[in-house]
Amino acid sequence: MAHDVQVRTTLPGDIDALLALQERVYPAIDPWRRDHLVHQLKVFPQGQLVAELDGEVVGCASALVILWDEWAEEHTWQEITARGTFSTHNPDGFTLYGAEVFVDPDMRGRRIGQALYEGRRQLCRDLNLRRIIACGRLPGYQAHAPQMTAEQYAKRVLWGDLSDPVLSFQLREGFRYCGIMKDYLPQDEESCGQASLIVWINPDFDPSRPTALQPAPTS
Template identity: 75%
Template structure:
C-alpha cells in the first residue's frame, strides 16, 4: 500500500481540487474558485489535502464555530455560508467538518482515515473541544422506499446495513447524534438527509484558551 500524507492546502492546489471534486460528485454543484480562496484566507489551518505519489487524492475542509449557535437543525449552506466559510468564528470550541472527499479510484487505501486523523490532530493542536460534522448517507436512497431514514441509521448502527460514509465514520470513533433533514437537498443518493456526528477531544483543556483565541487576542493587542 502506497504512503498517504496530509498537508495544508495551498492556493496552487485549487485547480486540482476542483477537478477531483467533479470526479467524486458528478451530480452535485462543485465549489466555486473564489469560495476556495476565501476558505484559505479565513482559516488556512483547517484546509487539508491528502497526497499520494505527489498527486492530490483527497481533501478535508473545516471551520471553527460556536456550536451552541448551530446545535439545532441547519443546512450545509447555512453553516458554511454557502461554502465561503464566513461563519468561521475563532472564539468557538468546535471544529466543523464541512467537506471530505477522496479519489474514487483509491477507496480502501486509507486516504479517508489519514484525512480524519489530520483533523483530529488539528483539533488537539488548537485545543478545541470537539469535531462535529453532518455526513452524507449515500446508501439510503436504495432502501428509502422500505424504511425511514431514522430506521436506516439504526440498522447501520446495529450492523444490519453498511453505509459507505456513516459506517466509516463510526469506525473512526465518531458518535451518531441525530438526523439533519434537508441538509444538502441536491444530494439525491442521501435523499437530502445527513447524520450529525461528533468526536470529543480527549486532550481538551478547559483551563486554557484555544490557540485561535490566543492568536486573536494577540492581534487585537497590537492593532493601532
C-alpha cells in the first residue's frame, strides 16, 4: 500500500524530532540549537516546513526572506542565517532563501526531497516572492577535489559528465546554477566547505503587487 508524504508547516512539537533527525543526517556538522529552532518559528513560521510520513517527521525545509542585494556577494551560512537564528529575516525582501533541507537517510527513494522542494516553491508562489535562492552542498566534490576546483566540478555536473547527490537533484527540480560560494560551510568536509549558488525564478511573480509579507500601499 502506497503512503503519501505530507508537507506542512513546522510546529513547536516537531523540534525534538528535527534535532534528532538532523544529527543522524549530518553527524559531522554541528546541529541546530533548540533555541534557534524556536526563534525560526517565531520570526517566520510560514517558511519552516516538515515532511511527514505515517505520522513521523522524515524531512525538513527551512527558509527565510531576505533583501538579496544585501547578500549577493560571497557570504557564509552563518552570516546569512544569523548563525541559524534567522534574525536576518526581512519581510521587505522579495527573495526566499533556502537555509536547510534534509531527509531521513532511511527514506531515500520515497520522493520526500521532491515534496519538500515543491512545498517551498508553493510557498514562494503564495507569498508572491520573486525567487528562491539557496547555497547547496556539493557532497560529491571531496573525491574530485585533488583533480579540479569546485567550479570545475560543478560545471562537469551541469554538462552531465559527473553526478552530484545534491546539485544534480536541484537541477532536476528546476534550479539554475549561478556559481560557487567559497567557505560557505567550513564544517562540511564532503563539500570541502564549498557550496553551489542556485536560483529558481517564480513564474507567477506579480511585480505590481506587494508580497504577502508586505503591507499594501495606502492611497
